[in-house]
Amino acid sequence: MLECLRLHPIAPAMTRTVTQDFDFAGYRVPQGRRVIVGTTVSHGLEACFTDPDTFDPDRFAPGRMEHRRPGAFAPYGLGPHICAGSGMAEGLIMLNLAAILRTLDLRGDPTYVLREVARPTATPDDRLTLRVTGVRHPAVSLLA
Ligand code: HEM
Structure with missing residues (x-):
């Protein structure tokens, strides 16, 4: 992170x-x-x-x-x-990442090359995709 x-x-x-x-x-x-x-x-x-x-x-x-x-x-x-919220931000990012990775199987596009666009700050362009290929723990699914 x-x-x-x-x-x-x-x-x-x-x-x-x-x-x-x-x-x-x-x-x-x-x-x-x-x-x-x-x-x-x-x-x-x-x-x-x-x-x-x-x-x-x-x-x-x-x-x-x-x-x-x-x-x-x-x-x-x-x-x-x-930033007054840096500690909270880092906690939330790690918590959300851990929850997503624990819950879902994800597949990225191996051919994608990162290109940043400004919206207004830097973000990946629209060609970046993450496909959900499986749900490991449906009971706690983040998609619900
Ligand atoms: C990765 C996430 C974050 C980044 C990169 C970030 C970045 C920044 C930056 C660069 C500033 C300074 C702005 C300036 O001096 O003009 C700032 C200020 C601030 N941030 Fe964050 N921030 C994040 C998340 C958060 C969160 C989650 C909170 C609150 C829960 C928060 C609350 C604040 C506050 C209150 C200020 C103003 C502090 C002041 O003016 O004294 N930030 N942030």
Whole structure:
């Protein structure tokens, strides 16, 4: 789940309105200017993640913990308005995934190549399909 949030963050950036003039990378940014802060740009940097384009969930495992490098991992934003529900989100995602995988047999299309579209944030395009090939526990079926 964390590797999906790294490679395909739901909230890749944050918008802010500048309250005080400041300088950044040689540019003067004036008060009142709307800015987009690319909070997850670091997710794709080799300085932060080894072989960043590769799907590699083990990078979060004890011993590697690449996401703990300072400034590396920010799927929930940064600063005083960092997501207040990140723990709940992770619990719910894991719970729902576990319930779906325990209940259903699923088959994906092995020929599908992920293409992201913006709606408004990144999501797989309509060609992504998951076929239900069996129900393992009808009594607790999620389809009911
Ligand atoms: C994977 C799921 C989620 C992601 C990726 C996510 C991401 C974010 C991000 C990036 C922000 C910062 C927005 C900003 O600074 O402009 C944020 C703020 C917030 N999120 Fe989430 N969020 C998720 C789920 C949730 C859930 C489940 C809840 C509540 C149960 C929640 C509640 C909040 C709240 C209340 C804020 C505003 C915090 C503040 O302004 O101080 N989020 N979230």
